[in-house]
Amino acid sequence: xxxxLMRSMLEEYGSIVKKGIRHFIPDKEPRKYLYDxxxxxxxxxxxxxxxxLCFAACxxxxxxxxxxxxxxxxxxxxxxxxxVHDDVEDESLxxxxxxxxxxxxxxxxxxxxxxxxxVLGLAPLLKNKEKIGPRLALDICxxxxxxxxECVEGQALELGWRKDNVxxxxxxxxxxxxLKKNLLVHLHPSDPHWCxxxxxxxxxxxxxxxxxxxxxxxxxxxx
Numbered sequence: 001x002x003x004x005l006m007r008s009m010l011e012e013y014g015s016i017v018k019k020g021i022r023h024f025i026p027d028k029e030p031r032k033y034l035y036d037x038x039x040x041x042x043x044x045x046x047x048x049x050x051x052x053l054c055f056a057a058c059x060x061x062x063x064x065x066x067x068x069x070x071x072x073x074x075x076x077x078x079x080x081x082x083x084v085h086d087d088v089e090d091e092s093l094x095x096x097x098x099x100x101x102x103x104x105x106x107x108x109x110x111x112x113x114x115x116x117x118x119v120l121g122l123a124p125l126l127k128n129k130e131k132i133g134p135r136l137a138l139d140i141c142x143x144x145x146x147x148x149x150e151c152v153e154g155q156a157l158e159l160g161w162r163k164d165n166v167x168x169x170x171x172x173x174x175x176x177x178x179l180k181k182n183l184l185v186h187l188h189p190s191d192p193h194w195c196x197x198x199x200x201x202x203x204x205x206x207x208x209x210x211x212x213x214x215x216x217x218x219x220x221x222x223x
Contacts, residue, residue: 013055013072014048016065020073024123037101037113038120041080044096050075067131070124071140077124078144081117082151084110089159154180 018039025038051072058068086092087100088107094100102110125144129137157177161169 009056010048010052013052013065014046016055016069017048017051017072017076018042020069020124021077024073024077024120033109034113034116037105037109038117040101041083041095042076044098046096048076050079070128070131071144073124074121074144077117077121078148081114081121082155084114084117086155088114089155150180151182154178154182 021039021042025035028035054068054072054075055065058064083095084101087095088102088110092100093103100110101113125137125141128140131137132140154177158181160166161177
């Protein structure tokens with residue numbers, strides 16, 4: 001696939017997800033202090049790898065974009081919630097060429113917006129049962145729960161190493177940390193039978209780990 005085609009597809013997928021996110025943002029108060037802020041980071045752009053891979057994995061297994069829409073929305077909401085919190089934890093000044101949320105607002109407001117995005121990210125997963133049935137929807141919830149745990153464990157490692165000024169780390173330590181922080185879920189919600197044998201499912205490669213490209217991407221631009 002050419003770079004131009006890949007960028008075009010990611011842009012198309014990103015547009016679909018951003019439109020979907022708007023449906024899950026409540027149209028009520030407090031807009032100024034919460035709900036109007038939720039769309040800020042998603043609307044800033046970004047590469048859109050996470051929802052793009054979710055769509056691509058579903059299509060590759062015979063599904064369609066519609067079947068993967070709700071998990072893709074959840075992934076994008078969670079990813080941007082983590083970015084808001086990461087920016088506070090890292091004391092970052094900018095995100096995607098604009099001031100970070102805690103810089104143009106304040107830390108407390110930014111943390112609360114990130115919390116709200118995490119909670120709102122649950123709603124698409126709950127609605128997913130209407131499209132793919134309760135059994136598979138629950139299984140995808142469990143996959144994403146695993147992803148979230150891995151992400152916060154990776155963040156904990158980085159924050160802990162910085163706190164304790166840990167210097168005796170090697171390349172494997174670093175690669176393990178960034179893999180956890182940037183875990184990309186490889187879902188294929190098109191196949192209702194993939195979760196029949198749980199032991200076999202757990203042994204499959206459920207996650208997108210093309211090591212050289214993935215690590216290069218994390219090092220060059222983790223946002």
